[in-house]
Amino acid sequence: MDPEMVARTIQLIIAPAVMITSCCIFGAGLLGHYASIGERLCVTVRERVDLIRATEVESMSNLIIRERLEDIDYQIPKLLRHHLLVRTSLAGVLIAMVFYILDIFVIAFSVISNRSGLYSAILAVFMLGLPLS
Numbered sequence: 481m482d483p484e485m486v487a488r489t490i491q492l493i494i495a496p497a498v499m500i501t502s503c504c505i506f507g508a509g510l511l512g513h514y515a516s517i518g519e520r521l522c523v524t525v526r527e528r529v530d531l532i533r534a535t536e537v538e539s540m541s542n543l544i545i546r547e548r549l550e551d552i553d554y555q556i557p558k559l560l561r562h563h564l565l566v567r568t569s570l571a572g573v574l575i576a577m578v579f580y581i582l583d584i585f586v587i588a589f590s591v592i593s594n595r596s597g598l599y600s601a602i603l604a605v606f607m608l609g610l611p612l613s
Contacts, residue, residue: 485591492587496580496606503580507573514566521559528552579609 531545531552583605590598 489587489591492602493584496583496587496609499606499609500577500580503573503577507570507577510566510570510573514563514570517559517563517566521556521563524552524555524559528556576609579605583609 528549531549535542535545583602586598586602586605590596590602
């Protein structure tokens with residue numbers, strides 16, 4: 481393998497490696513957001529259960545409790561939707577990482593087999609990961 485081929489191989493591998501790193505950083509941020517929404521959802525549902533239990537025990541309809549229950553009933557579907565959107569985004573980032581890892585293997589196979597015709601496959605696999613990341 482000549483030095484030019486080694487340099488070209490390193491250049492080919494750097495792009496997917498950088499994209500994998502950026503996907504990891506972005507995925508960590510999404511995971512934190514996902515956990516935060518899940519925690520808020522649990523706290524909100526727990527508050528709703530406690531308020532319902534309090535109205536049953538006291539057997540009186542307090543205006544403040546009813547308004548808070550209406551507010552919670554409005555918030556829970558919104559939190560569930562945000563939870564779903566963040567989960568879908570996280571899945572997209574993970575799928576993009578799979579494409580970038582696959583791209584590294586395609587690069588390695590093209591270098592080992594010494595086939596320059598696989599450069600279009602390298603580009604195609606790399607481009608498949610871009611819309612997901």
